[in-house]
Amino acid sequence: xxxxxxxxxxxxxxxxxxxxxxxxxxxxxxxxxxxxxxxxxxxxxxxxxxxxxxxxxxxxxxxxxxxxxxxxxxxxxxxxxxxxxxxxxxxxxxxxxxxxxxxxxxxxxxxxxxxxxxxxxxxxxxxxxxxxxxxxxxxxxxxxxxxxxxxxxxxxxxxxxxxxxxxxxxxxxxxxxxxxxxxxxxxxxxxxxxxxxxxxxxxxxxxxxxxxxxxxxxxxxxxxxxxxxxxxxxxxxxxxxxxxxxxxxxxxxxxxxxxxxxxxxxxxxxxxxxxxxxxxxxxxxxxxxxxxxxxxxxxxxxxxxxxxxxxxxxxxxxxxxxxxxxxxxxxxxxxxxxxxxxxxxxxxxxxxxxxxxxxxxxxxxxxxxxxxxxxxxxxxxxxxxxxxxxxxxxxxxxxxxxxxxxxxxxxxxxxxxxxxxxxxxxxxxxxxxxxxxxxxxxxxxxxxxxxxxxxxxxxxxxxxxxxxxxxxxxxxxxxxxxxxxxxxxxxxxxxxxxxxxxxxxxxxxxxxxxxxxxxxxxxxxxxxxxxxxxxxxxxxxxxxxxxxxxxxxxxxxxxxxxxxxxxxxxxxxxxxxxxxxxxxxxxxxxxxxxxxxxxxxxxxxxxxxxxxxxxxxxxxxxxxxxxxxxxxxxxxxxxxxxxxxxxxxxxxx
Amino acid sequence: xxxxxxxxxxxxxxxxxxxxxxxxxxxxxxxxxxxxxxxxxxxxxxxxxxxxxxxxxxxxxxxxxxxxxxxxxxxxxxxxxxxxxxxxxxxxxxxxxxxxxxxxxxxxxxxxxxxxxxxxxxxxxxxxxxxxxxxxxxxxxxxxxxxxxxxxxxxxxxxxxxxxxxxxxxxxxxxxxxxxxxxxxxxxxxxxxxxxxxxxxxxxxxxxxxxxx
Numbered sequence: 001x002x003x004x005x006x007x008x009x010x011x012x013x014x015x016x017x018x019x020x021x022x023x024x025x026x027x028x029x030x031x032x033x034x035x036x037x038x039x040x041x042x043x044x045x046x047x048x049x050x051x052x053x054x055x056x057x058x059x060x061x062x063x064x065x066x067x068x069x070x071x072x073x074x075x076x077x078x079x080x081x082x083x084x085x086x087x088x089x090x091x092x093x094x095x096x097x098x099x100x101x102x103x104x105x106x107x108x109x110x111x112x113x114x115x116x117x118x119x120x121x122x123x124x125x126x127x128x129x130x131x132x133x134x135x136x137x138x139x140x141x142x143x144x145x146x147x148x149x150x151x152x153x154x155x156x157x158x159x160x161x162x163x164x165x166x167x168x169x170x171x172x173x174x175x176x177x178x179x180x181x182x183x184x185x186x187x188x189x190x191x192x193x194x195x196x197x198x199x200x201x202x203x204x205x206x207x208x209x210x211x212x213x214x215x216x217x218x219x220x221x222x223x224x225x226x227x228x229x230x231x232x233x234x235x236x237x238x239x240x241x242x243x244x245x246x247x248x249x250x251x252x253x254x255x256x257x258x259x260x261x262x263x264x265x266x267x268x269x270x271x272x273x274x275x276x277x278x279x280x281x282x283x284x285x286x287x288x289x290x291x292x293x294x295x296x297x298x299x300x301x302x303x304x305x306x307x308x309x310x311x312x313x314x315x316x317x318x319x320x321x322x323x324x325x326x327x328x329x330x331x332x333x334x335x336x337x338x339x340x341x342x343x344x345x346x347x348x349x350x351x352x353x354x355x356x357x358x359x360x361x362x363x364x365x366x367x368x369x370x371x372x373x374x375x376x377x378x379x380x381x382x383x384x385x386x387x388x389x390x391x392x393x394x395x396x397x398x399x400x401x402x403x404x405x406x407x408x409x410x411x412x413x414x415x416x417x418x419x420x421x422x423x424x425x426x427x428x429x430x431x432x433x434x435x436x437x438x439x440x441x442x443x444x445x446x447x448x449x450x451x452x453x454x455x456x457x458x459x460x461x462x463x464x465x466x467x468x469x470x471x472x473x474x475x476x477x478x479x480x481x482x483x484x485x486x487x488x489x490x491x492x493x494x495x496x497x498x499x500x501x502x503x504x505x506x507x508x509x510x511x512x513x514x515x516x517x518x519x520x521x522x523x524x525x526x527x528x529x530x531x532x533x534x535x536x537x538x539x540x541x542x543x544x545x546x547x548x549x550x551x552x553x554x555x556x557x558x559x560x561x562x563x564x565x566x567x568x569x570x571x572x573x574x575x576x577x578x579x580x581x582x583x584x585x586x587x588x589x590x591x592x593x594x595x596x597x598x599x600x601x602x603x604x605x606x607x608x609x610x611x612x613x614x615x616x617x618x619x620x621x622x623x624x625x626x627x628x629x630x631x632x633x634x635x636x637x638x639x640x641x642x643x644x645x646x647x648x649x650x651x652x653x
Numbered sequence: 654x655x656x657x658x659x660x661x662x663x664x665x666x667x668x669x670x671x672x673x674x675x676x677x678x679x680x681x682x683x684x685x686x687x688x689x690x691x692x693x694x695x696x697x698x699x700x701x702x703x704x705x706x707x708x709x710x711x712x713x714x715x716x717x718x719x720x721x722x723x724x725x726x727x728x729x730x731x732x733x734x735x736x737x738x739x740x741x742x743x744x745x746x747x748x749x750x751x752x753x754x755x756x757x758x759x760x761x762x763x764x765x766x767x768x769x770x771x772x773x774x775x776x777x778x779x780x781x782x783x784x785x786x787x788x789x790x791x792x793x794x795x796x797x798x799x800x801x802x803x804x805x806x807x808x809x810x811x812x813x814x815x816x817x818x819x820x821x822x823x824x825x826x827x828x829x830x831x832x833x834x835x836x837x838x839x840x841x842x843x844x845x846x847x848x849x850x851x852x853x854x855x856x857x858x859x860x861x862x863x864x865x866x
Contacts, residue, residue, distance in 0.1 A: 187727065231715045325860070383727040393719055420745045422723065422738050482738060483723040 022158040022187065022384040023148055024048065024195070024376025027137060027175065029094040029244070030217035030343065031059040033373035034144040034159075036152065037381035048199065048377035050370045053147040058370060060147075064139045065089040066126035074143035086270075087113055088126045092246070093140075095218050096122045096133040097178075098170035134178045141182035153540050158185045160380040162372050164219045165191040165237040165399050168445050169457050169487055176484070187383045189484045192216075193223035194234055194396055195375030196341040199366055201227050201392070208336025209235070209329060213354050213362065214372075215316065216342035218244040222320045224327035230392040235327035236418045237399045238319040245280075245344035248309045252276035255308050262294045280305060284346050306349040313353045320357055326418050338362040341371055395420055398481050402457075405442035407432065409451045414479045417447065424480040428494075431475075435467040439475055441491050441500075462491040464498040538587035542579040545591060546572055549598065552605055559604045567597045662732075671695040673721055673740045681721060681736045684743055690763045693747035703761055703829035707752060714748040755849050758825050758842065767839045769846045780847055788851055795858065811859040818852040821845045 026033045034053060039046040050058035054075040065078035066088045073081060082089040090112070099122055113125040123130040145156045161184075163175050172189055179186035193212035200210075207228055214221040221239040225232055253272035262268060275293050279300050282289040288301045324332050338354055340362045345351065354362045366374065382392065398421050403413040406429075414425040431439065439462045446454030465473050474494040481487050492499035549572055557565065575590040661668055666677030670685045671692070685691070694701040697713050719725070721744060726737040750756045759769050791814070798806035825845050828838045 188724075228715065231718060233715075383724060393722055393724060395718060395722070419749065422742045423745050424742050480742070483741075 020155050020157045021148070021152050022160075022380040023051075023144075023156050024190075024373050024378070024380045025141065025144055025159045025161045025184075026192070026195075026373035026376060027094065027140065027161055027163075027178075028062055028216065028372075029092050029219065029246075030062060031369065032062050032140050032144060033058055033060065033370060034148045034156075035370070035373040035377035036148070037377050037385075038152075046381065048374040048381075050373050051148050051151045053144060053151070058373075060140070060144060062093065062140055063089060063091050064093065064136050066131070068127050072139050074139055090124055090126070090131075090136045092218060093133050093136040097137065098168065098172075098174040099133070134174050134181065137175070137178035138181035141178055141184055145182055145184055149536055153536060153543070155536055156184070158187050158380065158384060160188045160190050160195075160376045160383065161186050162190050162192045162195050162376050164214075164216075164239070164241065165193055165221045165223055166219065166239040166241045168400060168455050169402075169485070170455065172485055176486075187380060189486075190376055190379050190394075191221075191223065191234070191237065191396060191399070191485075192372045193221050193237070193339075193341060194225065194232065194394055195373075195379065196339055196366075196371045197223070197225045197227070197232060198375035198378050198392065198394065199371045200339050200363065201232060209327070209334065210337050210339055211320070211324070211332065211335055211358055212339045212341060213316070213320070213345065213358075214239075214341035215344040215350060216244050217246050217344070218242070220244060220316050220319070221341075222316070222323045224323050224329070226327075231395065232392065233395040233420070234397045234418075236323040237397060238323040238326070240315060240319055243312065243315055245342075245347075247312050248280055248344065248347070249273050249277045251308050251312060252280060252305060256291065256293055256300075259298065260294045260296065268294060280309075280347065284348060302348070309347070309349060310353075313347075313350055316353070317357060332358045332360075335360060339371075340364045341368050343369055396483070396485065397421060398423065398485060400445050400455075401447055402479055402481070402487060403444050403454075404429075404477060405440075405444060405451045411444050411446075411449060411451055411454055414477070415481060419481075421481045421485055422483050424478060426476050426478040429475045429477060430471050431465065431468065431473045432470055434470050436470065436473070437465045437467060438463040439465060439491070441477060441489065443479075443487070443489055457487065458489070460489075460491075460500060462493065462498070462500045464496070465493050466496050468495075534584040535582060535587070538584040538591075539579050542575050542587050542591060545594065546575060549594065552601070556601075556605045556608065559608065560601055564601065568594070568601065571597045673717065673744070681726070681733050681740060683736050684739045691743075692764060693750050693760055696743050696747035697751060699751070701761070701764065703754075703758060703826060705751065705757070710748070710752060714744070714752075717744055754822065754826075755846065755853075758829055759846055761829055762839060762843055762846070765834075765839060767843050769843045780844065784848065791855065795855070807859055811856060814852050814855050814859075818849060818856070821848055821852070825849075 021036055023034050023036045026035075033050050035048050035050040035058075037046040037048045052058055054060040057076075060075045061079045063075065063078040063082060065073040065081040065085065067073055067081070067085075072078070078089055079091075082091060115123040115125045115130040121132055123132055124136070141159075141161075145159075149156045159179065161175060161179055163172055167175070175189060176186050193214045196212050196214065197210060209224060209226045212221070212223045212225065214223070219239065219241050220243040221237065223237045224235045226235055227233075250273060253269070253276040256276060257264060257269070257272050272293055275291050279289050279291050283300070283302045283305050286302070288299050290297055291300050321330075324330055324335075329335065335358060338358045338360050340351070340354065345354070345362075345364065345368050351362060351364075378392075379394065397418045398415055399417060401413045401417045402415040403411040404427070406412045412427065414427050415423060429439070440459060441462060442451070442459045443457040444451060444454040445457050448454050462475060465475065476492050476494055478490045478492070479487060480490070488501065490499060490501040549568065553560070553565070553568070560568070571590070571594040575587070575594050578586040578590040581587075659667055659670060661675035661678060661680060661682065663680040664675060664678040666675055668675055668677075668682065673682060673684075673696075674680065675682055692701065697710065697717065699705060699710060699713065718741070721737055721740045723734060723737050723741060726734045729737070750760050762769060791810075795807070795810055798810055825842050828834050828842045831838070834842070
């Protein structure tokens with residue numbers, strides 16, 4: 001008999017039910033966050049909260065440093081390493097997701113060394129090996145998973161991960177792959193602005209059409225959503241995937257450097273960008289700030305900053321107006337509110353511009369850095385909980401048009417942007433040569449007319465078309481977009497039924513062999529994951545046992561001789577100490593020791609319980625919970641109903 | 654696996670082939686077998702008519718989404734998840750068509766077996782020569798106004814086209830409101846719908862310029 005076997009009814013089940021958690025993850029360009037919805041033990045109502053995952057902060061800088069150890073360093077610690085090893089420390093990896101090494105943007109952005117990938121994927125050379133953006137992102141996700149697990153005392157297995165609404169199919173696929181690599185079951189890719197609206201909509205119980213203006217470090221997104229009776233319908237999205245607060249920093253750095261006659265070394269440029277960033281942040285609350293650069297100090301006013309960044313802020317205007325028009329409210333007439341998301345919306349000039357653009361003062365009650373992760377946590381709860389905390393539904397849209405290459409290098413759009421998903425569309429094509437037996441299917445994403453101006457998602461070939469005169473064979477191509485916004489394409493020849501089908505593996509993505517290789521590499525991490533999991537399990541067990549022991553000492557302490565009590569309390573303290581450490585075996589050992597020293601006490605407690613139960617307790621006493629838990633258990637185990645009848649008002653002490 | 658459209662796969666109760674949910678046990682059902690022209694009115698369970706309460710349609714769409722959306726089936730069996738995806742796809746497509754008066758009219762004609770010019774290559778009736786000539790002339794005028802006339806001239810032209818669009822819409826509504834439109838009326842409606850496409854493209858071009866400014 002052990003103390004912790006005298007458990008409250010249902011306690012063991014609670015542990016089982018809570019053993020894993022589904023979280024919301026904002027995988028950001030600059031910072032990443034993880035949040036979770038936990039029901040309040042008292043009220044049962046659940047609110048999302050962000051978890052402190054990096055030196056007490058909820059923001060984990062999206063920085064990964066490869067140090068030569070098996071496990072890379074992630075977060076603030078990695079950022080501190082960036083100065084000494086800039087090429088082995090990957091910053092803002094999100095900008096590279098789903099990009100090929102041929103994308104002009106790729107090289108413009110960074111100090112990194114690149115290796116050529118098997119399928120044109122970007123690869124960073126770090127410490128003599130090549131890593132892909134997917135692998136780097138997976139390190140960030142893995143850090144969030146493990147640290148959130150430690151915070152929650154349970155394993156994190158499932159997550160809703162957010163992506164910018166403007167992410168194309170390749171970037172979405174890459175994000176999903178990163179989750180898989182980190183050992184996370186990605187329940188859903190959720191558009192960031194939609195997540196933000198979800199966090200707001202729940203708080204405000206509001207109805208109407210809202211604009212979400214999301215200006216982050218590297219991207220700008222605008223979304224128009226209609227919220228009616230708990231259904232969020234995304235009406236339109238738009239944005240600029242290469243505009244954000246980092247551009248403010250670069251523009252300001254450029255103007256700071258222009259005032260210096262010094263030679264532009266990489267080091268000076270880096271310093272200028274850092275100074276610009278610090279000055280921009282200081283100027284959100286002050287009118288002027290001293291800036292030191294290259295041995296010179298000057299005063300920078302907010303007005304000067306605004307002059308430099310205003311042309312950039314104004315670039316958010318056209319996509320916003322287009323989204324309002326697509327949503328059927330040109331000019332924003334009848335908009336119920338504008339929600340601000342992203343750190344860059346802290347800049348006063350941005351807020352002033354938003355107010356002018358939409359004719360409304362923007363809402364910013366929820367921390368713009370946390371709001372996306374909070375919304376993602378709500379969606380994770382909706383998708384996994386037996387009884388979700390909120391009865392809401394999200395209806396999202398395809399952010400970009402999807403089409404096929406037709407004769408002459410033109411794009412035939414099958415699915416228009418801002419179509420509610422899931423959706424599908426079918427278009428028939430025919431052969432243009434006699435006896436043509438194959439047809440190349442080239443899948444494209446974007447709004448432009450010419451193939452070359454759009455993003456190429458996939459190419460595949462339908463062969464086995466029967467030999468017929470030109471124009472007689474009929475090939476139906478069907479696009480299906482699922483609730484994650486991910487596309488699959490089927491081509492089917494109507495006469496013979498020959499068909500070919502693929503889930504679009506983006507051209508910029510990874511081959512199956514590459515994914516296989518990365519999964520193998522991730523087994524290196526598997527050992528750590530197992531250790532972390534065992535530790536979490538041991539800690540949960542330790543907490544449960546300590547609580548049970550405390551309860552028993554409180555209600556049955558009189559059964560203990562002073563030296564027995566001392567021994568048990570010492571064993572409890574040893575267990576507390578080991579649970580605070582990192583070694584799951586030490587925790588297990590401490591549990592066994594406590595079990596051992598308390599065995600006799602447990603036996604006495606049980607005996608007393610049975611004795612009391614047999615003497616009989618009143619129904620009222622039982623209902624009021626005046627009996628100790630173990631007595632209640634013994635009471636009902638022995639058929640409490642019968643005993644109650646015998647001695648309805650008995651009371652023995 | 655053959656799935657009978659007439660009986661629920663789960664409880665075996667008989668049901669209508671267009672019903673997304675079993676009337677007896679409430680389980681999500683496979684979509685109806687593909688047809689040449691699927692009836693999108695049936696998907697939303699509204700009467701097949703041009704006249705329709707758009708607010709009510711939106712409410713019906715929301716109510717059905719709540720029941721059918723894949724998010725509601727995240728914990729269900731793979732089979733139910735597939736049905737949910739297929740049913741929601743049909744629902745979204747039907748709602749997109751019916752909430753737009755022009756697409757709704759086109760769909761009604763399609764259900765009556767009338768094709769609209771330009772809907773797909775090779776299909777539908779050719780447009781009258783005089784209309785095509787007029788269209789060409791309109792375009793030249795717009796180009797001229799953009800180059801020389803400035804925003805006021807462009808706005809004036811747009812106003813004229815909006816008026817024509819309005820007239821066409823009214824005539825379409827009149828024809829489709831009748832219990833039994835004649836073949837001649839249906840052909841005329843199809844031609845008007847083709848004109849509407851042209852007017853919309855024209856206005857997009859004008860507004861595209863507005864967005865550039």
